[in-house]
Amino acid sequence: MKILLIEDDVETANYIKKGLLQEGYTVDWVADGRDGVVQGASENYNLIITDRMLPALDGLSIVKSLRSAKIDIPILILTAVGGIDDRVQGLDAGADDYLVKPFSFAELSARCAALLRRPPLQSEVTQLVVRDLRMDLIRRVVTRGSDAIILQPREFQLLEYLMRNASRVVTKTMLLESVWDFHFDPKTNVVETHISRLRSKIDGPYETKLLHTIRGTGYVLSDD
Template sequence: MHILLAEDDEQLSKLIIHKLQKNMNTVDYAPDGETALGYALMGGYDLIILDWMMPGLSGVQVCQQIREQKDQTPILILTAKDELDDKIRGFDSGADDYLVKPFEFEELVARIRALGKRKPLPLKEEVLSADNLYLDTKTHKVTRDGTEIILTQREYQLLSLLMMNKGQVLTREVILDRIWGYDAEVTRNTVDAYIRLLRKKVDKGYSKKLIKSIRGFGYTIQK
């Protein structure tokens, strides 16, 4: 499963991520509510785990905003709040399940397994497109106007991330986490460097530039 974990307790987060990855899951990590909401709205998750008390937006607020977008991805809220009124508020926000801290990891796994069965696997789009640029996710072949573009592995990962979210602005932090991992020792400048390399291969020689910089925010690819 592809899971989004939003939890501001770094020690607990590392433990949960380690345990989930041992169970063959892939995990994206958000340390606060605003980052979690940005990740969630990009889609592609089988399950979202939200801590109730986080900096910025709370887990309940994130859950509400996800549901306002008609996104029905299963959501599990983690919290130290165990009063009935708190549980009702959590469910009213759109959460599918509620787990009180401290908890046994085996129970978390069981809840995740049960929630994972609720969401049918979507049919993945095999060929991504943006204007006259095409990326085949099965063969990894990239073409523009019928001309093949040879990319490195990182360039391909970056381009596919942009194309899967075409029209949306991805921050450098989101790109770093999605491509290199949240604990990778790379900087925001690494993203800028790869964007420059990608532009030389994708946009050079074309009057219409597909990869755009949004000053102060990040990058996007035109539809």
């Protein structure tokens, strides 16, 4: 496991680095906040430990910079700034843990181990694609090839569910529960009606059909 330590006090840095090395970690140390951001963004670390009061760039700015760059490495702020509001600021900035100096190395070690046990964060999906059908979940735009497809809100929800389950047969009950939040049979053809409208928009003018009805079972979105 590789740890980046950002600490400007030489004595404290040597104490932490020595203890972590004895526990089997690989440790890189930088004493400058700006160097810490560059190092954290350019190397593959499993954990970053940073002081808050640093030359060139403070610890909160380091955390914010790394998070804005979509770097999800666990970050522990280790600092003498220990008020409740200060801790809240650190966690709100994107830090995963906050430990106040003076500290016990045993506690620091335990917190590091806990952070390293956490599973990595999964990147949020922002685009769904089935063949040439594309859905942008951020802009809420649907296209097929170069053509924009205009959908009503419920049609968008329906297509999103089908695309998230592409190549998998989904039943009418699954659609009622997931798209309409119905946990009972409303005794209407609301699903069939919306499927028909959606099919006319995403398949109508195109040679390759994507939305298929599986008789007696449900529907599947697939280019097979």
